[in-house]
Amino acid sequence: NAGVTQTPKFQVLKTGQSMTLQCAQDMNHNSMYWYRQDPGMGLRLIYYSASEGTTDKGEVPNGYNVSRLNKREFSLRLESAAPSQTSVYFCASSELVNTEAFFGQGTRLTVV
Amino acid sequence: GESVGLHLPTLSVQEGDNSIINCAYSNSASDYFIWYKQESGKGPQFIIDIRSNMDKRQGQRVTVLLNKTVKHLSLQIAATQPGDSAVYFCAEVNAGGTSYGKLTFGQGTILTVHP
Numbered sequence: 626n627a628g629v630t631q632t633p634k635f636q637v638l639k640t641g642q643s644m645t646l647q648c649a650q651d652m653n654h655n656s657m658y659w660y661r662q663d664p665g666m667g668l669r670l671i672y673y674s675a676s677e678g679t680t681d682k683g684e685v686p687n688g689y690n691v692s693r694l695n696k697r698e699f700s701l702r703l704e705s706a707a708p709s710q711t712s713v714y715f716c717a718s719s720e721l722v723n724t725e726a727f728f729g730q731g732t733r734l735t736v737v
Numbered sequence: 738g739e740s741v742g743l744h745l746p747t748l749s750v751q752e753g754d755n756s757i758i759n760c761a762y763s764n765s766a767s768d769y770f771i772w773y774k775q776e777s778g779k780g781p782q783f784i785i786d787i788r789s790n791m792d793k794r795q796g797q798r799v800t801v802l803l804n805k806t807v808k809h810l811s812l813q814i815a816a817t818q819p820g821d822s823a824v825y826f827c828a829e830v831n832a833g834g835t836s837y838g839k840l841t842f843g844q845g846t847i848l849t850v851h852p
Binding site for chain 2 (some may be wrong): 656658663666668669675676681717719722725726727728
């Protein structure tokens with residue numbers, strides 16, 4: 626049972642490059658989330674999708690876009706990466722909005 | 738531990754002691770709360786949850802208390818063990834209203850358990 630799978634695990638980008646972080650869950654969950662976590666800090670919500678077909682901004686959406694491709698997949702896109710986007714990115718999913726969320730192992734992104 | 742400044746507060750305890758980790762949440766409309774544990778290099782893991790119609794919930798060695806009047810959550814860990822050393826986060830969800838489904842995290846507390 627894979628749970629929440631994120632790819633890639635590590636990535637180095639140059640300033641201005643674009644990339645998409647992939648997230649897939651195999652638990653038939655309705656809700657999915659993207660967070661960033663900076664060193665020694667908490668998790669900040671970037672975007673979330675309460676159900677398939679909907680997406681909403683979180684606390685720090687600037688510089689990011691998301692796509693809820695289907696019920697399983699929720700991708701995060703950086704159109705023009707900036708050093709300030711260096712962080713660890715976590716994807717999560719939950720069956721319903723008021724049930725526990727399960728997290729992936731994270732993507733460590735460095736923008737130089 | 739209480740949330741101060743931008744960096745995570747810390748709590749140090751001796752093995753076998755009880756630990757209490759505190760969290761102030763922000764949205765009075767939140768109606769579902771979760772505690773997570775995060776070990777180094779890993780994603781957060783669920784510990785225990787509580788709904789807003791309750792003020793206390795117990796699990797194995799853990800208890801969560803909810804005080805909606807002052808928007809405060811606490812996590813009590815009984816007989817703390819070295820394996821409990823991690824960062825602990827509270828999270829809140831508003832399951833209704835304009836922020837439906839928005840799962841946001843509190844600042845977190847670093848728990849260190851000394852043998």
